[in-house]
Amino acid sequence: MEPTLLDTIIDSVAAVFMIVGALMSLAAGIGMMRFPDLMSRMHAATKPQVFGLFLLLSALALELRSWNVVPVLILAWLLQLLTAPVSAHMVGRAGYRTKHMKKETLLVDELDAVVARAEGQGGDDPVC
Amino acid sequence: MMTIVLWITGSILVAAAALAIVRIARGPSILERVLATDVLLVIIAAGLTIEMAVNKHTDNLIFVVLCCMIGFIGSVTVARYVTDRRNA
Numbered sequence: 587m588e589p590t591l592l593d594t595i596i597d598s599v600a601a602v603f604m605i606v607g608a609l610m611s612l613a614a615g616i617g618m619m620r621f622p623d624l625m626s627r628m629h630a631a632t633k634p635q636v637f638g639l640f641l642l643l644s645a646l647a648l649e650l651r652s653w654n655v656v657p658v659l660i661l662a663w664l665l666q667l668l669t670a671p672v673s674a675h676m677v678g679r680a681g682y683r684t685k686h687m688k689k690e691t692l693l694v695d696e697l698d699a700v701v702a703r704a705e706g707q708g709g710d711d712p713v714c
Numbered sequence: 715m716m717t718i719v720l721w722i723t724g725s726i727l728v729a730a731a732a733l734a735i736v737r738i739a740r741g742p743s744i745l746e747r748v749l750a751t752d753v754l755l756v757i758i759a760a761g762l763t764i765e766m767a768v769n770k771h772t773d774n775l776i777f778v779v780l781c782c783m784i785g786f787i788g789s790v791t792v793a794r795y796v797t798d799r800r801n802a
Contacts, residue, residue, distance in 0.1 A: 601719045604764055608723040608730075611757045615733030618750055624743065631749045635756045642763040643778075649767040655775070662779045666756075669786035673752065676793035681745050684796055 596648050603645035610638025623688040624681040632670045639666050716768045723764050731757045748792040755785040 589597075617630020643659045682697060689695065734757065737750035759781035762774040 597715065600767060601715060604719055604723050604767060605726075607760060608726040608764070611730040611753075611760050612726050614753050615730035615757075618737040618753060619733050624746055624749070627746060627749060631753050635753065638760060639756060639763075642760050642767070646763050646767040649770055650772065655772055658775055658779070662775070662782060665779060666782045669782060673786050673789040673793070676790050677745050677749055680793040680796040681743075684743070684745070
């Protein structure tokens with residue numbers, strides 16, 4: 587079957603989405619190397635990945651041109667969208683408690699007073 | 715055209731995976747390693763998605779979903795049980 591103009595346009599959009607989505611993963615990798623501490627690396631690890639995966643799944647939907655796969659793609663992306671903040675929050679919490687961070691890069695440390703009060707009351711579980 | 719896209723995205727993803735693996739090797743803490751492993755898992759999912767888009771099939775869709783699940787469970791589990799040994 588001869589590819590129509592519409593096919594060519596959809597293919598081009600999907601190609602652009604794929605390249606930008608791969609660049610988002612590269613941005614996450616570069617951020618892992620260049621940022622100074624755990625708290626800033628957390629940003630680089632989560633945000634571009636969610637957007638990049640969205641672009642790649644959109645490209646897949648465009649290439650397949652079928653409505654049957656769209657619910658599964660939405661499920662995969664929603665799963666990533668819901669789990670990335672939760673895991674980043676848990677990692678950040680544990681990182682704060684174990685002091686894997688540079689306090690001097692922070693402008694405001696709103697958690698400091700809360701943690702000090704909890705430790706003063708003899709909190710037996712320092713992580714949660 | 716799709717072959718060129720495959721080559722470009724493939725090289726970008728290999729570079730990103732190499733950077734994530736260097737971060738896994740260097741550390742300095744287990745939390746950074748688990749974070750870099752999460753990044754690496756999403757890069758693998760991205761590679762599977764691109765391969766499916768170029769070859770127009772849906773065989774690996776379940777692995778893409780599983781990659782997200784495993785990354786989440788892994789980082790939450792590690793973060794839950796990391797404690798400060800210097801104070802304990």
